[in-house]
Amino acid sequence: MLALKNIRKSFNGTDVLKGISLKVNEGDVVTLIGPSGTGKTTLLRCVNFLEKPDEGEVQFSNFQLNYSHAKKKEILRLRRKSAMVFQQYHLFKNKTAIENVMEAQIVVQKKTKKEAYENSLELLNKVGLVEKKDYYPSQLSGGQQQRISIARALAIKPEILLFDEPTSALDPELVGEVLNVIDQIARTGATILLVTHEMSFAQSISTKVVFMDHGEIVEEGPPSQIFNHSNRLRTKEFLKHFTNNYQKTTSL
């Protein structure tokens, strides 16, 4: 489904990604964990070209792309099949909640307003925010904005969802509502690539966990292996530090 090959990226001479290869199969929930500054977010941003890798290839659904000489059209194609949820939400500030969800459907996918509106209502319902549909982002809490931004990402029916630390900017009491929504999406069989520091959430939601350090993948495998039976010292050391703050609930 998504296969990254030998992704390299450096900023001002510092190697941030040192030749990363990673596979995400359809329906997989792959979580990138690791210390800050390890390149997890950079790797995620390389997938849809928000960051241009210096080197590397991507195979995505039915097409292949070489990062070092990608054309504008290819980049657009890649972006239109994926969607990203940002740490800082980045909802369009000049649009209401529902307009945010409708926007790409109308502009990029050329759906009619009516169709986009009905789709968006359904999605807002899914994230539990129909009653806030006419609010502007500045009138919503962080957790609500993030749930809207998830609905906005889902609206283009992406083949893969990219989550970039979706709860890191939230007040602790708002983290749960966002994680629940992501959990719910994962259950529908969506393909997800996620960067997070919520370790217990990563453990419960992932089909594969990837531990990164210093721009390299140290270890990858099913959550049980990484969290309970890792034989890598670096992984164990890192996991010792996390705290458990995800309580799964069944309803939103």
Added chain:
Amino acid sequence: MDIAYFFKILPHFISALPITLIVIFFSQLFGLLLSIAVTYIQIKSIKVLTPLAHLYISFVRSTPILLQLLLIYYGLPVLLSLFGININFWSKTAFSIVTLVLHNGGFLSEVLRPAYLAVEQGQHEAADSLGFTSFQKLRRIIIPQLLPIALPGLGNGLIYLIHDTSILFVIGVVDVMGVASNLVSSSYGTDQIEVYLAVAFVYWAVTYLSDKGVKRLEKITERYHLENGLKS
């Protein structure tokens, strides 16, 4: 102070007003277009053109408008004749508009560029990540957010432009100020106060109306409840 004379000459100015308005309209329109182009060059850091844009803005902002008018009026025909282009048949109004367009373009780009930069990078990234083309992103997301930031500056630019038209009589344009200048010289230097007071009223009215228009635009763009200190 001769009130009767004041009202007697007022119609003269009204009849010269269209020239002033035409100059303002075209200078603002093409000045804005030029400033958009200059802003684009700077934002995209286009090679060769970016240093030229900096040079141009620096010159326009650092030299008096009167000097720029004289340079264009006397210099441009000479410069273009080197390339075999003859513009000697141009009217004085045309030279005036060229000057004000060049002047305005430099100034307004210094309003647009910071306004563009004030729109958060995240807004660009969100649109990019959803597969917007650059044009779609600009039209739907960036410009609507940039406008409320830029409008007060653009409004000030318009006021300056209106006032800058008052120097065009120097090369012989018969606009509102040109009429005033003619009246003063034909009355052997008497009644200056009445004449200039009348001119002041005309400029005041034009500026007041255009300012009202800009304020109305600001009201319209305020509805976005932007977080960056622009909440209505």
